[in-house]
Amino acid sequence: MDYFAQQLINGLVLGSIYGLIAIGYTMVYGIVGMINFAHGDIFMIGGFIALITFLILVSFGLTAIPLILLIVLLVSMAITALYGWTVERIAYRPLRHSFRLAPMLSAIGMSFVLTNFSQVAQGARVKPVPPIVTGGYTLHEGAGGFAVQLSNIQIIVVITTIVLLALFTWLVSSTRLGRDMRACEQDQTMASLLGVDVDRTISMTFVIGAALAAVAGMMYLLYYGLVDFFMGFVAGIKAFTAAVLGGIGSLPGAMLGGLLIGLIETLWSAYFSVEYKDVAAFSILIVVLIFLPTGLLGRPEVEKV
Amino acid sequence: MSAPPAAQTSRAPGAAFILKKALISALVALVLFSLMIGVRTEAGPEGHLIYWTRFGDLAAMVATVFGGSIVIELLRQWWGPVGTIRVVPPAVQGTLSLAGRLIAPVLLVFTFLVPVIFYNERYILDLGILVLTYVMLGWGLNVVVGLAGLLDLGYVAFYAVGAYSYALLATNFGLSFWICLPLAGILAAFWGVLLGFPVLRLRGDYLAIVTLAFGEIIRLILLNWQSLTGGPNGVTGIPRPTLFGIPLSAGDDGLAAILGIEYSPTHRIVFLFYIILALALLTNWVTIRLRRLPIGRAWEALREDEVACRALGINTTTTKLTAFATGAMFGGFAGAFFATRQGFISPESFTFHESALVLAIVVLGGMGSQLGVALAALAMIGGFELFRGLDQYRMLVFGMAMVLLMIWRPRGLIGHRAPTVFLKHNQAISSDLVKEGHG
Numbered sequence: 001m002d003y004f005a006q007q008l009i010n011g012l013v014l015g016s017i018y019g020l021i022a023i024g025y026t027m028v029y030g031i032v033g034m035i036n037f038a039h040g041d042i043f044m045i046g047g048f049i050a051l052i053t054f055l056i057l058v059s060f061g062l063t064a065i066p067l068i069l070l071i072v073l074l075v076s077m078a079i080t081a082l083y084g085w086t087v088e089r090i091a092y093r094p095l096r097h098s099f100r101l102a103p104m105l106s107a108i109g110m111s112f113v114l115t116n117f118s119q120v121a122q123g124a125r126v127k128p129v130p131p132i133v134t135g136g137y138t139l140h141e142g143a144g145g146f147a148v149q150l151s152n153i154q155i156i157v158v159i160t161t162i163v164l165l166a167l168f169t170w171l172v173s174s175t176r177l178g179r180d181m182r183a184c185e186q187d188q189t190m191a192s193l194l195g196v197d198v199d200r201t202i203s204m205t206f207v208i209g210a211a212l213a214a215v216a217g218m219m220y221l222l223y224y225g226l227v228d229f230f231m232g233f234v235a236g237i238k239a240f241t242a243a244v245l246g247g248i249g250s251l252p253g254a255m256l257g258g259l260l261i262g263l264i265e266t267l268w269s270a271y272f273s274v275e276y277k278d279v280a281a282f283s284i285l286i287v288v289l290i291f292l293p294t295g296l297l298g299r300p301e302v303e304k305v
Numbered sequence: 306m307s308a309p310p311a312a313q314t315s316r317a318p319g320a321a322f323i324l325k326k327a328l329i330s331a332l333v334a335l336v337l338f339s340l341m342i343g344v345r346t347e348a349g350p351e352g353h354l355i356y357w358t359r360f361g362d363l364a365a366m367v368a369t370v371f372g373g374s375i376v377i378e379l380l381r382q383w384w385g386p387v388g389t390i391r392v393v394p395p396a397v398q399g400t401l402s403l404a405g406r407l408i409a410p411v412l413l414v415f416t417f418l419v420p421v422i423f424y425n426e427r428y429i430l431d432l433g434i435l436v437l438t439y440v441m442l443g444w445g446l447n448v449v450v451g452l453a454g455l456l457d458l459g460y461v462a463f464y465a466v467g468a469y470s471y472a473l474l475a476t477n478f479g480l481s482f483w484i485c486l487p488l489a490g491i492l493a494a495f496w497g498v499l500l501g502f503p504v505l506r507l508r509g510d511y512l513a514i515v516t517l518a519f520g521e522i523i524r525l526i527l528l529n530w531q532s533l534t535g536g537p538n539g540v541t542g543i544p545r546p547t548l549f550g551i552p553l554s555a556g557d558d559g560l561a562a563i564l565g566i567e568y569s570p571t572h573r574i575v576f577l578f579y580i581i582l583a584l585a586l587l588t589n590w591v592t593i594r595l596r597r598l599p600i601g602r603a604w605e606a607l608r609e610d611e612v613a614c615r616a617l618g619i620n621t622t623t624t625k626l627t628a629f630a631t632g633a634m635f636g637g638f639a640g641a642f643f644a645t646r647q648g649f650i651s652p653e654s655f656t657f658h659e660s661a662l663v664l665a666i667v668v669l670g671g672m673g674s675q676l677g678v679a680l681a682a683l684a685m686i687g688g689f690e691l692f693r694g695l696d697q698y699r700m701l702v703f704g705m706a707m708v709l710l711m712i713w714r715p716r717g718l719i720g721h722r723a724p725t726v727f728l729k730h731n732q733a734i735s736s737d738l739v740k741e742g743h744g
Contacts, residue, residue: 035514052340082336094712102668102715105664108707109703113704115704116697116701117701118341120697120701121342127348129354275528279525279526283522287503293507
């Protein structure tokens with residue numbers, strides 16, 4: 001039981017990270033209707049920028065961990081958001097009204113560009129960092145000597161995710177920008193007729209998605225203590241799987257899907273085999289889509305002729 | 306990004322406007338690259354990370370972006386607003402259409418003659434085989450994506466199934482290439498149907514992600530099922546193909562000895578070249594024939610409008626499944642050929658990157674145009690080889706090329722979709738006018 005509880009905690013933490021990335025996919029899909037293949041790499045860039053900022057701050061002699069974390073968070077969010085904006089501007093905007101496959105291939109190309117850019121710029125080797133946040137709590141001491149641990153870093157990841165999710169839900173539901181975004185999601189032509197700047201709204205969607213991916217990248221760095229140039233691909237596919245599982249276009253769905261994928265992966269690794277954890281996650285995706293073709297919380301697509 | 310009003314009345318570009326744009330681009334580049342290029346991290350001697358600064362590189366990059374954006378802006382003003390219809394003189398048009406009709410036969414004859422012309426150029430022969438493999442893969446995927454309009458991001462799975470089928474059957478049971486080739490095709494087609502069943506109800510991007518997941522599942526199983534596939538070490542010692550049972554080797558029973566000519570390793574390369582050429586032409590021929598059959602018509606109808614298809618009584622289930630199976634079968638053939646050519650396969654050859662490359666070839670080729678796919682494969686693989694000297698920058702350049710090509714020609718190099726059925730005379734429709742189905 002203790003073992004299960006521990007895996008549950010680990011799974012929820014991993015799921016939070018996936019969920020943060022999945023929000024970026026689901027938002028972009030909801031508004032533009034395209035799979036932003038480069039989003040996983042934006043997450044990777046976020047991790048790298050967090051790492052570099054952290055190194056610089058430490059070398060300047062800063063020791064207050066909360067202050068470091070705050071600065072790293074803000075810097076990586078800001079710069080990664082600019083990456084998201086640039087990618088949209090260069091690769092997607094010229095193809096806005098083009099045929100369906102063109103932006104997707106352009107996105108795949110952009111993903112190659114970002115992956116190899118960071119390989120060229122920062123080298124191919126894995127970058128390890130020493131644990132930044134240490135310590136934690138023992139929740140329950142089992143009879144067999146197995147203790148359920150909750151580390152501080154896990155608490156930080158979950159709390160950050162909850163706060164960001166609350167902030168984000170507020171942004172979408174009660175601000176001008178959120179209203180514009182929902183309007184564009186429903187009908188871009190009509191929205192622009194009613195005075196919504198569609199281009200700007202779509203840009204902002206990419207910026208927000210990239211900022212959330214940067215947070216996920218930083219959390220990944222803190223939690224696993226390493227980044228490498230290739231991590232965006234697998235994380236990106238898993239997060240997209242999460243978004244589809246939850247029903248693409250739905251924000252709570254993205255979070256739910258993220259948590260589910262995180263749990264499936266952790267529990268499968270714990271009880272069956274580590275090698276096949278991704279196979280398990282993808283198989284569940286396929287099984288869910290057979291019975292619920294629009295995901296768990298997705299709206300059924302109405303066919304119009 | 307519209308041209309300023311001044312540019313429409315006079316040719317003189319607004320220098321201030323261009324400068325402002327370039328400055329903004331440079332500023333954005335400065336922020337983007339400040340940490341990623343300006344600072345380099347690496348694991349130090351004691352194992353923890355150290356960093357050093359590279360402000361020179363950063364300045365060079367920002368300057369490049371500044372200069373580049375000025376050049377692009379000037380080019381754009383010289384070219385005029387996007388969407389300008391350029392009138393082509395009739396003489397040029399006539400030459401172009403003649404060239405368009407001649408290019409396919411000329412290309413075919415040239416391909417047949419490649420081993421003769423470049424007999425001593427091992428590198429060109431190898432490159433030719435590689436290009437033809439991708440042409441074949443492109444034509445195979447074209448059935449699924451170009452004809453049936455089903456977006457498949459996991460095509461490499463069938464390539465892998467074909468390669469591993471041949472490799473395992475040949476190394477474990479000693480079956481020859483020519484027996485395994487159809488078996489590999491059948492097995493791949495079987496997997497195609499297996500994938501087809503769950504995705505029948507899915508549309509568009511859901512289909513894309515499921516096929517992607519399927520490709521990854523196959524790769525992960527190949528990677529982890531050590532006892533069968535050898536895991537990351539792959540399968541080695543895959544036998545070479547024979548000519549009616551005669552091996553192309555240096556031994557006494559080899560083809561060279563039987564024909565009484567001197568043995569040369571080039572013989573095998575040339576033989577492989579003609580095998581893949583025959584396989585690719587088979588794919589092309591079958592596709593062209595199938596397009597004229599009811600099933601091919603049903604695929605194209607499915608691509609254009611699934612709802613209308615069902616209203617007309619077309620069984621969409623079998624239509625989709627046959628498309629998947631046919632495409633997968635050709636992928637399986639190509640995979641078996643790949644295994645016999647390499648003599649060694651490992652899961653590393655079957656990553657998502659391959660699927661993306663083949664899909665790029667199909668889309669760049671104009672989705673459904675056989676000639677376009679062949680040209681796109683030549684351009685992509687040839688271009689990729691051209692940049693071999695760039696080493697680690699190669700993939701970067703490749704990605705950029707993919708983005709730029711998509712922006713330049715979103716509908717592919719040959720963006721015309723010739724209807725296979727017509728009333729009185731064949732009228733080429735520019736595919737810009739054709740609405741895309743959401744398969």
